[in-house]
Amino acid sequence: MKLFDGGRAPNPRRVRVFLAEKGMEIPLVAVDMGAMEHRQQAVASRNPLQRLPVLELDDGTILTESIAICRYFEELQPDPALFGKGALGKALVEMWQRRVELNLFHAVAQAFRHIHPAMKEWEVPQIPEWGEANKPKALAFLQLLDTELADREFVAGDNFSVADITGMIAVDFMKPARIAVPEDCGNVLRWHKAVSGRPSARA
Amino acid sequence: MKLFDGGRAPNPRRVRVFLAEKGMEIPLVAVDMGAMEHRQQAVASRNPLQRLPVLELDDGTILTESIAICRYFEELQPDPALFGKGALGKALVEMWQRRVELNLFHAVAQAFRHIHPAMKEWEVPQIPEWGEANKPKALAFLQLLDTELADREFVAGDNFSVADITGMIAVDFMKPARIAVPEDCGNVLRWHKAVSGRPSARA
Numbered sequence: 001m002k003l004f005d006g007g008r009a010p011n012p013r014r015v016r017v018f019l020a021e022k023g024m025e026i027p028l029v030a031v032d033m034g035a036m037e038h039r040q041q042a043v044a045s046r047n048p049l050q051r052l053p054v055l056e057l058d059d060g061t062i063l064t065e066s067i068a069i070c071r072y073f074e075e076l077q078p079d080p081a082l083f084g085k086g087a088l089g090k091a092l093v094e095m096w097q098r099r100v101e102l103n104l105f106h107a108v109a110q111a112f113r114h115i116h117p118a119m120k121e122w123e124v125p126q127i128p129e130w131g132e133a134n135k136p137k138a139l140a141f142l143q144l145l146d147t148e149l150a151d152r153e154f155v156a157g158d159n160f161s162v163a164d165i166t167g168m169i170a171v172d173f174m175k176p177a178r179i180a181v182p183e184d185c186g187n188v189l190r191w192h193k194a195v196s197g198r199p200s201a202r203a
Numbered sequence: 204m205k206l207f208d209g210g211r212a213p214n215p216r217r218v219r220v221f222l223a224e225k226g227m228e229i230p231l232v233a234v235d236m237g238a239m240e241h242r243q244q245a246v247a248s249r250n251p252l253q254r255l256p257v258l259e260l261d262d263g264t265i266l267t268e269s270i271a272i273c274r275y276f277e278e279l280q281p282d283p284a285l286f287g288k289g290a291l292g293k294a295l296v297e298m299w300q301r302r303v304e305l306n307l308f309h310a311v312a313q314a315f316r317h318i319h320p321a322m323k324e325w326e327v328p329q330i331p332e333w334g335e336a337n338k339p340k341a342l343a344f345l346q347l348l349d350t351e352l353a354d355r356e357f358v359a360g361d362n363f364s365v366a367d368i369t370g371m372i373a374v375d376f377m378k379p380a381r382i383a384v385p386e387d388c389g390n391v392l393r394w395h396k397a398v399s400g401r402p403s404a405r406a
Contacts, residue, residue, distance in 0.1 A: 048347050049306070068298035075290030087278035088264065095271035103252070130333040144251050203214065 002027045003069075004043060006052035009033050010109070010169045014066045014201065015053050017165045020200035022077055026055075036121075067097070070162055082162045089157070096156035096163035103141040107134040107172035112177035135179050142185050149187035153194075160195070168195045205230045206272075207246060209255035212236050213312070213372045216406065217269045218256050219367045220344075222405035225280055239324075270300070273365055285365045292360075297360035299366035306344040308373035310337040315380035338382050345388050352390035356397075363398070371398045 005028040006012035019026060031052055035069070039050045047054045047064045055063040055072070063069050074083050074156045084093035113123040114131030145155070155163040171181060171192050181188055195201065208231040209215035222229060234240045234255055242253045250257045250267045258266040258275070266272050277286050287296035314327040318335030348358070348370070358366040374384060374395050384391055398404065 017359045048350075049302070057291075062296055063294050065298045068294050068301060072294035072299050075293055087275055088260075088266075090278055091271045091275035094274050095268045098268045098271060099252070117322055125332070125336055127330065127333050127336065129328070130330050133328055133330065147251075178231055203270050 001055060001057045004029045004031050004046070004052055004054040006031050006033045006057070008024060009052065010068040010105070010173050011051070011066045012053045014053075014165055015069050016203035017169070017200045018070045018073065018082060018162060020203040021080065021160070021165070021198075022073055024073060024077060060099050064106055064168060067162070068099075080160075082160070082165075084156065084159075084161060093156045093161045093163055097161070097166055099141075100155060100163050100167045102168060104138055104145070105166055105173070107138040108170050108173045108177045108179060109139070111138065111179060112143050112173065115178075116176065136172070138179055139182060142181060142188055144157070146185040146187045149191050154191070160198075164191075165200075168192060168201065172196075204234050204260045206256055207232045207234050207249070207257040207259070209236045209241060212255065213308070213376050214254070214269045215256045217368055218258075218272050219406035220403045221231060221276065221285060221365060223271045223406040224283065224285060224363070224368070224401075225276055227276060227280060270365070272302075276367070283363075285363070285368075287359065287362075287364060290349055296359045296364045296366055300364070300369055303348070303358060303366050303370045304342075306307055307348070308369055308376070310341040310344070311373050311376045311380045311382060313337040314341065314382060315376065316360060318381075341377070341382055342385060345384060345391055349388040349390045352394050357394070363401075367394075367398050368403075368405050371395060371404065375399075377379065 003015065003026045005016065005031065005106050029042075031043060033052065035041065037065065038052050043052065043054060044050050046056060051064065053064075053066060053069060055069045059172065063072055071083060074081070084090040111131045111134040113119045114127050114134075116138070120126055149155070152158060154160050155167050171188070181192070204397045206218065208219065210233065218235065234246055234257065241255050246255065246257060247253050249259060249265050252267065254267065256267075256269060256272060260266070260270045266275055274286060277284070287293040314334045314337040316322045317330050317337075323329055352358070355361060357363050358370050374391070377384065384395070
């Protein structure tokens with residue numbers, strides 16, 4: 001199998017960090033998103049949504065969506081469990097992965113895509129008012145997350161999970177989106193420093 | 204356990220349809236979202252995001268996020284499998300559930316929340332331009348889905364799955380969002396009629 005990878009973009013990085021945590025190595029095909037290569041034949045013929053990453057299996061089957069690709073790897077190699085263990089553990093990881101993705105990762109992405117001048121060709125129409133409206137959404141969620149992280153180490157509980165990967169990359173994405181983590185979110189800052197210190201964060 | 208339910212709203216319905224497909228019955232606690240009861244103590248103390256549905260387990264553990272709640276029920280009662288079987292089957296259901304949710308369900312919700320006068324108190328600020336920008340996104344995804352459904356019965360393959368539940372409810376949600384399924388999307392219309400005819404659709 002091979003993974004069509006998009007370099008610095010947040011979604012491709014989610015899968016690379018996940019693989020690093022699993023200790024798995026998959027051949028990568030580099031796609032230059034800055035040069036809009038993800039809208040050209042190699043990607044578009046595999047994913048009509050023209051987004052990365054894309055996993056191609058040896059029989060030609062295509063998997064897209066970062067979390068679906070991660071779940072495939074989780075099934076192939078269950079340890080360490082990054083989607084939780086047991087009915088409740090799996091549900092709690094799913095809940096937090098979704099909370100972080102929909103309320104933070106997604107809000108930061110909207111702020112970036114609808115405000116940053118470099119995104120004019122990517123997000124049509126670019127609506128700066130919508131981008132701005134997402135900044136307080138992201139900040140409100142960080143306050144909620146800060147309260148949660150007061151008494152546990154990771155986003156979904158005592159174990160590192162895919163929710164931490166989405167969260168770390170969302171916080172990193174705040175820099176180009178020009179949103180700062182509020183100084184009173186000490187628990188978020190502690191957690192972000194800890195997960196960023198793991199070797200997988202460099203993937 | 205008990206499920207705090209929100210009546211006609213799309214997310215609570217996803218869980219009720221899922222339970223009906225599983226043949227499971229869970230005690231429901233009715234919450235009147237029209238009267239903004241989801242922002243009052245009973246829900247807000249359980250889910251700081253003030254959204255429904257919310258599942259409370261017998262020991263007081265709280266699960267939120269429709270898909271996380273559905274996954275919990277899938278783990279408790281695996282048959283019929285609504286999240287797929289095997290590594291690839293599970294990954295394909297996850298991929299399609301996400302594609303439908305992010306590109307259709309979410310786009311329709313944005314159009315509804317940012318344009319409909321009744322949503323003025325719910326979505327602050329309401330940005331009609333953003334609502335309008337989502338209509339072509341939803342329609343473009345329906346065209347893609349129509350191509351896919353030309354040679355299979357259900358969204359994620361030959362078996363009914365949670366991706367069909369999200370898709371059916373997204374299409375139903377198009378009515379109040381005032382978006383019509385294009386007449387040339389015959390496969391989508393055939394599929395929607397079929398899934399709407401299942402007893403679970405009345406849940």
